[in-house]
Amino acid sequence: MRKFLKRMLIFTLLTIVVIATSAIIYHYIKTNYLNNNNLKLNEGVITLIIGDSHAETTFDDTIIPHSQNIAFHAEHYVYTYFKLQKIVEANSQIKRVILSYGPHNISQGADITLFSIGRTSRSFARYFMLLDDEAVWDIYSPSQNWRINYLKWKYYIPFQLKLEAKLISKSIQGKSIQLKDFPFIGSFYASSKHVFTDVNIPIQGHYYKKGKELEKSDIAIKYLYKIIELCDNNSIELYLINTPLHSDYRRLIPEYFVTNFNKTSNEISDKYPEVKIIDYSDYNLPDDNFGDYHHVNTMGAEVISKKIKVYLEQ
Numbered sequence: 001m002r003k004f005l006k007r008m009l010i011f012t013l014l015t016i017v018v019i020a021t022s023a024i025i026y027h028y029i030k031t032n033y034l035n036n037n038n039l040k041l042n043e044g045v046i047t048l049i050i051g052d053s054h055a056e057t058t059f060d061d062t063i064i065p066h067s068q069n070i071a072f073h074a075e076h077y078v079y080t081y082f083k084l085q086k087i088v089e090a091n092s093q094i095k096r097v098i099l100s101y102g103p104h105n106i107s108q109g110a111d112i113t114l115f116s117i118g119r120t121s122r123s124f125a126r127y128f129m130l131l132d133d134e135a136v137w138d139i140y141s142p143s144q145n146w147r148i149n150y151l152k153w154k155y156y157i158p159f160q161l162k163l164e165a166k167l168i169s170k171s172i173q174g175k176s177i178q179l180k181d182f183p184f185i186g187s188f189y190a191s192s193k194h195v196f197t198d199v200n201i202p203i204q205g206h207y208y209k210k211g212k213e214l215e216k217s218d219i220a221i222k223y224l225y226k227i228i229e230l231c232d233n234n235s236i237e238l239y240l241i242n243t244p245l246h247s248d249y250r251r252l253i254p255e256y257f258v259t260n261f262n263k264t265s266n267e268i269s270d271k272y273p274e275v276k277i278i279d280y281s282d283y284n285l286p287d288d289n290f291g292d293y294h295h296v297n298t299m300g301a302e303v304i305s306k307k308i309k310v311y312l313e314q
Helices: 002-033 053-058 077-090 108-115 123-130 133-138 144-154 162-173 200-207 218-233 255-271 298-313
Strands: 047-050 067-069 096-100 237-242 276-279 290-292
Touching: 047 077, 053 096, 053 298, 077 108, 077 123, 077 133, 077 218, 096 218, 108 200, 108 218, 123 144, 218 237, 218 255, 237 255, 255 276
Parallel strands: 047 067, 047 096, 096 237, 237 276
Antiparallel strands: none
């Protein structure tokens, strides 16, 4: 019995040491690494490109002058807002922001990255460290994902260490952090693919659930306006750009979402006339300029990025 109790005591003490050590590291990451010095862009970057995979694949920052693309696929506007807030705080030289903006961004289909029940979604782990208390509860869901990341970033309990492995490793070694080390920072994706499968797959994912048409996403629209207000408060030009869509995809977007997109765009223009809304969704690109039905590949990205370059230079 004494031997068993001794083993239990040793196991308990080791567990406490591991949890305490990990908690200290996580606390250090959040309070020290998420500071302005570690979130610096190059001084010459004045145009920030941000958003989901449509920004990630369309806006080539080697073509658009003085820009950096930090977009990340499947990024919801909740996450974009907090990422943008951090980057703007650290980089006073930013003069303009380019944000991908389309009907799918303000559909409940976009909310899957917020309320995913399974453990496969990494969005929580990737962005949770950025969120304030309001956002944490805005994205609440009775899921293991939410609970794990709430405990990890609010109470520093070590769960799902993989995405933070580079930060933890550099913390232990005392090495400096680079912007690209953060799991929420993306980049331009030069897609060489050209694959058309079933156009109904992305349509169903963006606008339907189990065959039933979804509705607008109130939370996406709420944080879209927060993004607009953040740019407005910091005298940053905001460009909302609807990227090219293949005609086969475009004609299958339900009328409700087309109407909602136009209504939201008009309301933004009325309230914030300085926001520039550019619609390239029906831009006449040849089929081989598309990676799939709703993303361009490198050829399409070159065309659109050159157009934006000319537009910004006017």
